[in-house]
Amino acid sequence: MEIILPFLIGILFASGLYLILHRHFFKLILGLMLFSLGTNLFVFVIGRLTRGGSPIIDKTAETATVPYADPVPQALLLTAIVIGLGIQAFAIVLIKRVYQSFNTNDLDELRNAELIEH
Amino acid sequence: MNHLLLLLPLLIPIYGALLCLFSWRNVALQKIIALMAQSALFVTAVLLLLWVNANGIVLTQIGNWPAPFGITIVADLFSCLILLSSTVIGVAVSLYSLYGLDEQRQRHGYYPIMLLLQLGVSGACLTGDLFNLFVWFEVLLICCFVLMALGGTRPQLEASIKYMTINFLASGFLLTGIGVMYGLTGTLNMAELARMVRTPDPDSHQDLVTMASMFFLVAFGIKSAVFPLFFWLPASYHTPPVAISAFIAGIVTKVGVYAMVRLFTLVFIPESDFTLLILSVIAGLTMVIGVLGAAAHYDFRKILSFHIVSQIGYMIMGLALFTPLALGGAIYFIIHNILVKTNLFLISGVVAKQHGTFALKDLGGVYASQPFLALLFGVSAFSLAGLPPLSGFWGKFMLAKAGLETGSYLLVTTSLVVSLLTLFSMTKIWNEVFWKMKPVAENTNTTEATPHLQFLYFPVIFLTCFILFISFFAAPLINLASRAAQQLFHPELYMNAILKPPLK
Numbered sequence: 001m002e003i004i005l006p007f008l009i010g011i012l013f014a015s016g017l018y019l020i021l022h023r024h025f026f027k028l029i030l031g032l033m034l035f036s037l038g039t040n041l042f043v044f045v046i047g048r049l050t051r052g053g054s055p056i057i058d059k060t061a062e063t064a065t066v067p068y069a070d071p072v073p074q075a076l077l078l079t080a081i082v083i084g085l086g087i088q089a090f091a092i093v094l095i096k097r098v099y100q101s102f103n104t105n106d107l108d109e110l111r112n113a114e115l116i117e118h
Numbered sequence: 119m120n121h122l123l124l125l126l127p128l129l130i131p132i133y134g135a136l137l138c139l140f141s142w143r144n145v146a147l148q149k150i151i152a153l154m155a156q157s158a159l160f161v162t163a164v165l166l167l168l169w170v171n172a173n174g175i176v177l178t179q180i181g182n183w184p185a186p187f188g189i190t191i192v193a194d195l196f197s198c199l200i201l202l203s204s205t206v207i208g209v210a211v212s213l214y215s216l217y218g219l220d221e222q223r224q225r226h227g228y229y230p231i232m233l234l235l236q237l238g239v240s241g242a243c244l245t246g247d248l249f250n251l252f253v254w255f256e257v258l259l260i261c262c263f264v265l266m267a268l269g270g271t272r273p274q275l276e277a278s279i280k281y282m283t284i285n286f287l288a289s290g291f292l293l294t295g296i297g298v299m300y301g302l303t304g305t306l307n308m309a310e311l312a313r314m315v316r317t318p319d320p321d322s323h324q325d326l327v328t329m330a331s332m333f334f335l336v337a338f339g340i341k342s343a344v345f346p347l348f349f350w351l352p353a354s355y356h357t358p359p360v361a362i363s364a365f366i367a368g369i370v371t372k373v374g375v376y377a378m379v380r381l382f383t384l385v386f387i388p389e390s391d392f393t394l395l396i397l398s399v400i401a402g403l404t405m406v407i408g409v410l411g412a413a414a415h416y417d418f419r420k421i422l423s424f425h426i427v428s429q430i431g432y433m434i435m436g437l438a439l440f441t442p443l444a445l446g447g448a449i450y451f452i453i454h455n456i457l458v459k460t461n462l463f464l465i466s467g468v469v470a471k472q473h474g475t476f477a478l479k480d481l482g483g484v485y486a487s488q489p490f491l492a493l494l495f496g497v498s499a500f501s502l503a504g505l506p507p508l509s510g511f512w513g514k515f516m517l518a519k520a521g522l523e524t525g526s527y528l529l530v531t532t533s534l535v536v537s538l539l540t541l542f543s544m545t546k547i548w549n550e551v552f553w554k555m556k557p558v559a560e561n562t563n564t565t566e567a568t569p570h571l572q573f574l575y576f577p578v579i580f581l582t583c584f585i586l587f588i589s590f591f592a593a594p595l596i597n598l599a600s601r602a603a604q605q606l607f608h609p610e611l612y613m614n615a616i617l618k619p620p621l622k
């Protein structure tokens with residue numbers, strides 16, 4: 001089963017980057033999301049997958065029983081997901097503002113003709 | 119007490135930002151809080167530098183978890199110097215924003231976000247944990263995104279999209295690199311990582327470490343705008359108001375350089391010719407392309423933005439040469455560049471406040487109307503170009519000397535030619551903005567008298583004093599920078615300080 005995960009990560013990275021290169025705003029957001037999903041999954045998988053062993057130390061034992069999952073990648077992943085959520089929320093609001101302001105959903109149509117404030 | 123001093127650079131901005139948020143409706147109070155927080159941060163950074171200077175590397179373990187398991191907050195001379203220069207420009211930009219930023223933006227959270235940005239910078243400078251570094255970078259970047267878009271004018275919105283997308287990608291690469299490093303070594307503490315990379319198991323993969331280092335190179339390369347990855351910078355830094363762009367231009371790319379120097383001296387062993395060759399090529403091309411871009415533009419802040427790119431090349435050059443002298447030169451150069459670049463942006467703001475534009479062709483006659491401002495510009499511009507005895511000269515001198523000692527003649531020649539071209543584009547600004555007659559404007563609605571213009575001079579004078587100080591009394595700072603470089607060059611100091619088992 002593990003062999004599926006690298007391919008899945010590859011597909012997520014590739015489709016994310018492809019969509020980011022697209023001119024359409026909505027696809028840009030989708031691309032950002034897929035790219036961050038790919039990154040998160042990569043970090044999770046590269047921390048080595050262990051099934052069925054929780055990293056909780058018994059009251060009686062000194063250390064956890066040996067096949068246990070590494071909790072650090074999961075902690076990293078949680079942090080990264082939260083950060084990604086924040087940035088994606090900002091991205092969606094920003095793109096909504098851009099859409100309202102420029103009245104287009106094509107990145108190439110943005111024109112920087114107006115006076116820049118100082 | 120000592121641990122508190124190490125944590126104050128993080129505590130002051132976050133509490134300052136919280137207080138600002140509590141007084142959301144009272145902008146006057148926010149101004150006072152922000153200015154006091156920035157000043158307190160400046161004092162703290164000075165004290166921290168003195169302390170580290172006297173005692174060597176200092177650290178504290180968050181939550182008292184011993185080193186490879188918990189998060190370490192650590193300060194050596196290099197991080198203290200970057201922290202100190204960031205607080206200097208923090209004070210200057212806060213002073214500028216009191217009268218230089220429009221009411222609307224001030225009311226919509228400029229001050230708390232500036233303090234949070236400062237928090238991100240302090241955190242990135244002081245952390246000793248790889249994932250924590252990523253988190254601080256995200257703090258810093260989210261604040262940059264918001265500041266970029268604050269106000270929501272159309273050029274700002276357009277720039278924000280580019281800035282956000284490319285920096286989001288950079289964060290993804292950074293996280294991927296961190297994942298690879300964790301998968302290889304099973305630790306995230308930078309000192310422990312350094313130890314494990316230096317004493318490899320027979321079954322660990324040295325080539326995979328090099329691959330991971332390339333992820334970091336790309337990620338920090340995007341954040342610090344080096345050659346093939348810099349295009350977002352000149353496309354975005356000229357759009358927000360000067361009180362925002364001066365700070366972002368001054369510090370954010372340099373934090374990227376800081377992280378790059380830190381990781382490539384500590385964790386990744388850059389003696390491998392492959393990495394150093396890549397860094398030299400990047401350094402040379404960054405300098406040249408940046409300065410050529412500046413030569414082609416006729417907007418005050420666009421020229422300055424391209425010069426940021428060009429100057430980043432010198433800092434990478436210090437890393438690429440990889441001798442103590444070169445690293446010292448790079449550190450001195452980073453400090454010099456933070457001060458000078460912010461000052462030039464602030465000056466462009468003062469000019470634009472009065473004349474209503476950043477376009478060189480519409481400006482003119484500033485030397486006649488404000489000779490003192492012209493003098494201040496001259497100091498910073500010549501310093502940027504590296505004319506002796508101003509500060510840029512000392513940095514470039516150290517870098518060039520180190521380059522000649524290691525025999526990288528091509529890189530040294532490139533850096534000297536780029537200095538000349540920098541002088542050329544500074545003279546272009548001088549001629550167009552300060553010297554030529556003011557062109558007769560077709561619509562004369564631009565020059566409404568700006569109130570409080572004289573207050574905008576204070577931060578510029580403040581920064582110019584610092585620039586003159588590190589120019590004419592360069593010896594103490596060069597001494598400090600050289601010792602910081604020695605610390606970087608002997609990573610065992612850093613490792614021993616952190617991994618020394620504090621078992622009780």
